[in-house]
Amino acid sequence: MSKTIWVVAQRGESGISRTTKEILGKAKELAGDGGAVAGIYCGASKDGVAEGLQAAGASQVVLMVDPKLDTYVAETYTSALGALARDRKPDVILIPGTLNGKELAASLAASLDGGAVQDCTHLDWDGDVLVGTRAFFGGNLTATVENRSSGPKIFSVKPKAFPLPADGAGGGGDVEEVAPELPASARTTVVEFLADEGKTVNLIDANVIVSGGRGLGDPEGFEIVNDLAAALGGAVGASRAVVDAGWIPYAHQVGQTGKTVKPKLYIACGISGAIQHLAGMRTSDNIVAINKDENAPIFKVAHYGLVGDVFEIVPELTKKFKEALQG
Ligand SMILES: Cc1cc2nc3c(=O)[nH]c(=O)nc-3n(C[C@H](O)[C@H](O)[C@H](O)COP(=O)(O)OP(=O)(O)OC[C@H]3O[C@@H](n4cnc5c(N)ncnc54)[C@H](O)[C@@H]3O)c2cc1C
16 A cells, blocks of 8 residues: 655744644654655745755655745635646645644645545544544544545644654655646735734643633733743633633633643643533643632543632742742
8 A cells, every 4th residue: 555645834933834744754654665755835935845844754845836825825725736636646635734724625625526634633544544533522522534535635633633753754855846826816815914912822832831711700810820821931821711701812712612732731720621621621741720619520631630719729839839940
C-alpha cells in the first residue's frame, strides 16, 4: 500500500505553523516506507517554507507563490489547491484544523466533489482506508469516520492532536514551484485586518492555563486569576458564560465553541464544568478544579479538586507559588 499524502501548510509566527509540523510527522508515519508526503504551500513569499516543511518530514515540497495568495481567501486557495489536486490526484489531503483550515477543507472538498472529515484527533488505516477519529456532542462521544468520497480524502486535524516530529525527521526531498491557477477576478478580497482589542492570547501553546468562570462574581474577580496565571507564567482562559457576559474577550474562551487546549496544567476557578467547557480542556495533563460546590461536574475530570471559595484559595495559591518559585 503506497499512498501519496498531501499536507497543506500554514504559516505560524516564525516559519510554518506548529500544527503543520505535527501533521507532517503523522503523515510520514501513515505514508509508510513506499509512500510520499508532500508539503503544499500557498502564499506570497516562500522564505524558509521549503526548509521548514522538509525538516518536519515532507519528502516533496510544492510551492505556489503569488501576491494574490498573500492572505488566506477560501476562493483563491481553493482554486490553486483544487487545480493541483485534480492534476496530481493525491490519495489524502490533510489540513490544519484552524478556522481557516476547516473552511478550506470544506471548500476544497466541494470543489473536488468529495467530502471532508473535520476536527480529527486521530488518523489511522483501516486496511486500505484512512479513517479519522473525532469528537461529537461536546466530547461525550467519539466516532471513527471513513471518508467515502471518490476524490482525495480530505481531513482537517486539530492542533496538538499529534506530537511534534523529532529533530532529524526531515524528508529532505524535491522542491518544486508551480504557478497557481487563480480565478480571473475573485469575489472576495481582504480589505483590512483589525487587531483584536484584547492582548494576544496563545492558549493553544500554553503549558499552564488558569481559567475563570462565573464563580468569580464579576469582571474584577478575574484579577485573582490573572495574578495566579502571572505567578505561574501561564495564560488566562475563561468559560463561555463570562465571555458572553463581556467580562473577558472571546480569545480567552475554552470549550466547544472556543479553543481546545491541552496544557500540562489547567486550573479551573469557579467553573462548573459543563460538557461544552470540558470538550475544550478535558485532555489536559493535570486538571485542578476550585469550586465551592463539591458536586460540580468539573470535579469528575479533575485530578486535584479543592472545594472552597476561589477568593480564599486562589490568592493563597498565588502567594505559595510565588514563594516557591522565587526562593
Ligand atoms: C452550543 C453551546 C456551546 C457552548 N460552548 C461553550 C464553550 O465553548 N465553553 C464554555 O465554557 N461553555 C460553553 N457553553 C456554555 C456552557 O453550557 C455553560 O453554560 C458554561 O460553561 C458555564 O460557565 P461557568 O462554569 O463559568 O458558569 P456556571 O455554570 O454558572 O458555574 C459557576 C460555578 O462557579 C461556582 N462558584 C460560584 N461562586 C464560587 C466561589 N466564590 N468560589 C468557588 N466556586 C464558586 C459554582 O458552584 C458553579 O459551579 C456552550 C453552550 C452551548 C449551548
